[in-house]
Amino acid sequence: MTSTSLPVTAQAAPPDVAAVPAAAEKPARSRRQTLVVVVGLLAAIAVPALTFPAFWLFLAAQVAAYAIATLGLNVLYGRTGQLSLAQATFMGAGAYTGYVLGSQGQAPLVQLLAVVAVSLVVGAVVAVPTLRLSGLRLALVTLAVGELFAWVLVHTSPLTGGSQGANVEPLVIGPLDASVPLFAYLLGLLPALLATALVLHLDRTQLGRRMLLVRDSELAARATGVPIIQTKIVSFLLASVFAGIAGWLYGGINGFVSPPDFNLFASVYLLVAVVIGGARSVLGAWVGAAYIVVLPQVFTALGIPNLYALVGGALLALVALLAPDGLVGLARSAVGRRRRTA
Amino acid sequence: MDGLTQVLAGGVTQGCLYALMLLGVLVVFQVSKVMSFAYGQVGMVAALTAWAVTTVGVPVALALVIGAAAAVLLNGAIDVVAIRRIPTDRVGLDLVVTLGLFLLIAAVMQQLVDSNSHSFPALGADTQTTVLGARISVNDAAVVALAVVVVTGAWLVLSRTSLGTNLRACAEDADIAASTGIDVRALRTGTWAVAGLLAAVVAVAVASRVAVDAFYMTSVLVKVFIAGMIGGLDRFWPPLLAAVGLGVYESLAVATFGADAGVPAVFLLIIVVLSVVPKRFVLDTSEARA
Amino acid sequence: MTTAPGISIRDLTVAYGAFRAIEELTVEVPAGRIVGVVGPNGAGKTTLLNAITGFTHVSGGSIHLDEVAVQDWTVRRRVAAGVVRGFQTVRLMERESVMTNVLVGLERTRQPFVLAQLFGLPSQPRSRRRDLDAANAVITRLGLADVVHQRVDALPFASRRLVEVARVLVSRPSVVLLDEPAAGLDQAGRHELAAVLTQVHAEDGCTMVVVEHDVDLVQRLCQHALALDSGHLISEGPPADVFATPEVQVAYFGRSLDAQA
Numbered sequence: 033m034t035s036t037s038l039p040v041t042a043q044a045a046p047p048d049v050a051a052v053p054a055a056a057e058k059p060a061r062s063r064r065q066t067l068v069v070v071v072g073l074l075a076a077i078a079v080p081a082l083t084f085p086a087f088w089l090f091l092a093a094q095v096a097a098y099a100i101a102t103l104g105l106n107v108l109y110g111r112t113g114q115l116s117l118a119q120a121t122f123m124g125a126g127a128y129t130g131y132v133l134g135s136q137g138q139a140p141l142v143q144l145l146a147v148v149a150v151s152l153v154v155g156a157v158v159a160v161p162t163l164r165l166s167g168l169r170l171a172l173v174t175l176a177v178g179e180l181f182a183w184v185l186v187h188t189s190p191l192t193g194g195s196q197g198a199n200v201e202p203l204v205i206g207p208l209d210a211s212v213p214l215f216a217y218l219l220g221l222l223p224a225l226l227a228t229a230l231v232l233h234l235d236r237t238q239l240g241r242r243m244l245l246v247r248d249s250e251l252a253a254r255a256t257g258v259p260i261i262q263t264k265i266v267s268f269l270l271a272s273v274f275a276g277i278a279g280w281l282y283g284g285i286n287g288f289v290s291p292p293d294f295n296l297f298a299s300v301y302l303l304v305a306v307v308i309g310g311a312r313s314v315l316g317a318w319v320g321a322a323y324i325v326v327l328p329q330v331f332t333a334l335g336i337p338n339l340y341a342l343v344g345g346a347l348l349a350l351v352a353l354l355a356p357d358g359l360v361g362l363a364r365s366a367v368g369r370r371r372r373t374a
Numbered sequence: 375m376d377g378l379t380q381v382l383a384g385g386v387t388q389g390c391l392y393a394l395m396l397l398g399v400l401v402v403f404q405v406s407k408v409m410s411f412a413y414g415q416v417g418m419v420a421a422l423t424a425w426a427v428t429t430v431g432v433p434v435a436l437a438l439v440i441g442a443a444a445a446v447l448l449n450g451a452i453d454v455v456a457i458r459r460i461p462t463d464r465v466g467l468d469l470v471v472t473l474g475l476f477l478l479i480a481a482v483m484q485q486l487v488d489s490n491s492h493s494f495p496a497l498g499a500d501t502q503t504t505v506l507g508a509r510i511s512v513n514d515a516a517v518v519a520l521a522v523v524v525v526t527g528a529w530l531v532l533s534r535t536s537l538g539t540n541l542r543a544c545a546e547d548a549d550i551a552a553s554t555g556i557d558v559r560a561l562r563t564g565t566w567a568v569a570g571l572l573a574a575v576v577a578v579a580v581a582s583r584v585a586v587d588a589f590y591m592t593s594v595l596v597k598v599f600i601a602g603m604i605g606g607l608d609r610f611w612p613p614l615l616a617a618v619g620l621g622v623y624e625s626l627a628v629a630t631f632g633a634d635a636g637v638p639a640v641f642l643l644i645i646v647v648l649s650v651v652p653k654r655f656v657l658d659t660s661e662a663r664a
Numbered sequence: 665m666t667t668a669p670g671i672s673i674r675d676l677t678v679a680y681g682a683f684r685a686i687e688e689l690t691v692e693v694p695a696g697r698i699v700g701v702v703g704p705n706g707a708g709k710t711t712l713l714n715a716i717t718g719f720t721h722v723s724g725g726s727i728h729l730d731e732v733a734v735q736d737w738t739v740r741r742r743v744a745a746g747v748v749r750g751f752q753t754v755r756l757m758e759r760e761s762v763m764t765n766v767l768v769g770l771e772r773t774r775q776p777f778v779l780a781q782l783f784g785l786p787s788q789p790r791s792r793r794r795d796l797d798a799a800n801a802v803i804t805r806l807g808l809a810d811v812v813h814q815r816v817d818a819l820p821f822a823s824r825r826l827v828e829v830a831r832v833l834v835s836r837p838s839v840v841l842l843d844e845p846a847a848g849l850d851q852a853g854r855h856e857l858a859a860v861l862t863q864v865h866a867e868d869g870c871t872m873v874v875v876e877h878d879v880d881l882v883q884r885l886c887q888h889a890l891a892l893d894s895g896h897l898i899s900e901g902p903p904a905d906v907f908a909t910p911e912v913q914v915a916y917f918g919r920s921l922d923a924q925a
Binding site for chain 2: 113115160161164165166167168169171172173175176177179180183187296297300303304307336338339340341342344345346347348349350352353356
Binding site for chain 3: 054055056057058059230233234236237238239241242244245247248249251252254255256257258259262266270312357
C-alpha cells in the first residue's frame with residue numbers, strides 16, 4: 033500500500049517561509065549540465081557548417097526548416113492537445129505564398145510579412161471550427177481543410193502551378209543565397225533557433241501552462257479561470273505561423289514546391305515525427321524533423337523507399353502505445369534511472 | 375430516363391455503400407468506444423488482396439472470399455493486438471494508434487502488391503438493367519439490395535436476439551456486462567471481425583467503380599465518419615440514413631457543379647457540420663457529475 | 665470583494681428534465697466560516713457546488729455573494745471574483761511538476777497580455793517573480809516543498825490531493841469550495857488535511873464550503889454543517905448537532921442510531 037499520510041504534522045506552526053529556500057520554476061541545472069548543453073548545441077551547429085558536404089548541408093537546412101514546423105505542432109498537439117492534421121497544409125500556405133510573391137519579384141521581407149499574415153488568417157480559419165471539438169472530430173475538421181487546400185492548389189494552376197508544382201527561386205536574404213549550401217543551412221538554422229528559443233520560453237509562461245491544462249483537463253481549466261478558447265486560438269496561430277515560415281523556407285531552400293509536399297500524408301508524417309521524437313519536448317521536435325528529412329533518403333538509398341511509410345506507421349502506433357513521451361522521453365528516463373542507481 | 379432520377383439513383387447507391395460501412399463503424403464504436411482510422415485500410419486489404427490473387431489465376435469468386443477473410447482476420451487482429459492495449463484513461467490515443475496502423479497497413483500492402491493503381495473486375499458495374507423504370511447497373515442494384523438486407527438483418531439481430539442484447543449490454547457498460555457472465559472480450563473481437571467483413575464488402579463494391587490503390591478508401595472512410603457524426607454515433611437509424619443522404623448530397627453536388635465539385639462540396643459540409651452539430655455523446659470520463 | 669463574502673442561497677432549484685437534483689433550497693453560509701455539506705450519495709452535494717461555481721445551470725431561485733446575485737454569471741466571472749473549487753476526482757497535469765500545477769492556479773490573478781508573455785516583454789518576468797513567490801508560499805504551507813519539482817504522477821495519492829488543494833488556494837480565493845477532499849486518505853491523512861485547512865482558513869479568512877462524507881473530519885474541521893438528502897436541506901447547525909439529528913442518521917445509516925436498543 034502506498035503511503036497516504038501527509039508530510040505536514042498536525043501541530044506545526046506556520047512555516048517560516050524565509051527559512052526554506054524558495055524554489056524556482058524549474059529545477060536548477062548544475063554547471064556541468066549547462067556546460068554539456070551549451071557545448072552540445074555549439075557542436076550541433078558548427079559541425080555541419082564546417083564538415084558537411086553540399087548535399088548533407090542542404091539536408092541539414094531542410095531539417096532546420098522542418099524543425100520549425102514540428103515545433104509548431106509540438107505547441108499545438110504536444111502542449112495543447114489538439115491533434116491537427118493540417119500542419120502540412122499550413123506549411124503549404126506559407127510555401128505557396130512565398131512562391132507567388134517571390135515570382136512577382138517581391139523582396140524576402142515582403143514575402144515573410146505576407147507569409148505571416150496568410151498563416152494567421154489560415155490558422156484562425158482552421159481554429160474556429162475546432163474550438164468546441166476534440167479527438168476525431170477535430171482531426172477530421174483539420175483533415176477536411178487540408179483536402180480543400182489541396183483541391184484549391186490543383187485548381188489554380190495559372191497561379192500555383194497546379195498539380196505539377198512550381199520552381200521556387202532560391203531564397204536570398206542579404207548576403208545569404210540559398211543556392212549555396214552553407215548559406216542555405218544558415219538561412220534555415222537561424223529562424224529555427226529563434227523558434228526553439230520561443231518555445232523554450234513558452235514553457236515558463238502562464239500561456240504555456242494554460243495550454244497544458246487545456247490539454248489535460250478542460251474542466252480544471254474552466255475552474256481555474258483559464259480562457260480556453262483564447263488559448264486554443266493562440267496555439268493554432270503559433271502552429272500555423274511556425275509552419276508557414278517553415279514552408280516558406282522549405283520552398284526557398286528546396287527550390288521546388290508541389291501539392292504532395294503538403295497533403296494529408298505530409299501532415300500525418302509531421303505527426304509521426306512529433307510523436308516519435310516526443311510531443312512535449314523541444315529536442316523531440318528536432319529529432320522528428322531529422323526523421324522526416326533524413327529517413328526517406330536512407331530508405332531510398334537502400335532501395336526500399338516504401339519502408340518510410342511502413343516504419344512511420346509502425347512507429348507511430350508503437351510509440352504512442354508504449355513510449356508516450358517519445359524517444360526523447362525514453363532517453364530521459366533511461367538517464368534518470370542510471371543516475372539513480374549510480 | 376429522367377436526369378434527376380439518375381442522379382438520385384446514383385446517390386442512393388453511393389449512400390448505401392456509406393451506410394454499410396457506417397454500420398461497421400457504429401457497432402465497433404458502440405461496443406468498444408473506438409473509432410478506427412485504419413478501418414478503410416482493412417477494406418482496402420480485402421480488395422487489393424482479391425485483385426492480387428486474380429492476377430495469378432484465382433477465380434473472382436474465390437478471390438473475393440480470400441479478400442474478405444483477410445479483412446476479417448485483420449480487423450479482429452487490430453482489436454486484439456492494438457486496441458485492447460490502449461489504457462481507458464488515455465483519451466485520444468485510439469486516434470493516434472489507428473492513424474499509425476492506417477499508414478502501416480497501406481505501406482505493407484504497397485510492399486506486398488505494388489504502389490500503382492489498378493482496375494478491379496467490374497462485378498456487374500458495366501451491365502445495365504432496369505429497376506422501377508430507372509436504368510441502373512446490376513452492381514448498383516445489388517449494392518442497394520444488399521444494404522437493405524444487411525441493415526435490416528443487423529437491426530433484427532440487435533433488437534430481437536440474445537446476441538443483440540448482449541452486444542447492447544456491452545455497449546452500455548462493459549464491466550456490468552462482464553459480471554453477468556457475458557464474454558465481453560470475445561464479443562468485442564467478434565464485432566471487429568464482422569465489421570471487417572462489412573469493410574471488405576464496401577471496399578470491393580467501391581473498387582468495382584474506381585481505381586484501386588493503397589489509399590483509395592480514405593475519402594470513403596472520412597465521409598462515413600461524418601455521416602456517423604451527423605446522425606449520432608450512439609444511434610442506429612439516424613446515422614445510417616444520414617449516410618444515404620450524404621451519398622445523395624454528393625451526387626447532386628457533382629451533377630450541379632461538375633465532377634470537380636465533389637471534394638469541396640463534401641469537405642465544406644464536413645467543416646460546417648462538425649462545427650455546428652452538438653456533441654451527442656461524452657467520450658471522456660465523466661466530469662463534474664453529481 | 666476583498667473580504668470573504670457570505671454565500672446566500674435562496675429557493676435554489678436545479679432540475680435536469682424531470683429530475684430535481686436540488687429542490688427549493690434556502691441556506692446561508694456565513695462569511696468567513698467553514699461549512700460542511702453532508703448527506704448520502706445523490707443528495708445533491710456536488711450539484712450544490714456546481715451551482716455555486718457556475719458549472720450547472722440554475723432552474724429556479726438565486727445564489728448571492730454578499731447580496732450580489734451571481735447565478736447568471738459565467739464560471740470565469742465567478743472565478744475572477746474569488747470563487748474557486750476543487751473536484752471529487754483529482755484533476756492535475758499528470759506529467760508536469762508540482763510547481764507547474766500550482767502556478768497555473770494563479771490564472772485568476774492579473775496576468776500580462778498574451779503577446780507580452782510570448783515574447784518575454786518586461787511585464788512577464790515581473791509577474792513571474794510574483795507568481796513564484798505565491799506558489800512557493802502555498803507549497804511550503806502544504807508541506808510539498810520537498811517534491812516541488814517532481815512529476816505529479818510519481819507522487820502518492822495524498823500528495824496529489826494536496827497539489828490540487830494548493831492549486832485552489834494559491835490565488836488566495838475568498839470563497840473556497842472543496843468536494844470530498846479527504847476521499848482516499850487514511851486516518852492520519854484526514855487529520856492532517858483538517859489541520860492544514862484549518863490553518864489556511866485562519867490565516868486567509870476565506871469562506872470555505874467542504875462537501876464531505878467523513879463524520880469525524882466534518883466535526884473536526886467545520887464550524888457549521890448542512891445536511892442534504894434528495895435535494896432538500898434536512899438539518900443545519902453545529903456538526904455534532906446535525907449528526908445527532910434522527911433524519912440525518914436515517915438518511916446516512918438507514919435508521920436512527922438512538923432507536924437501536
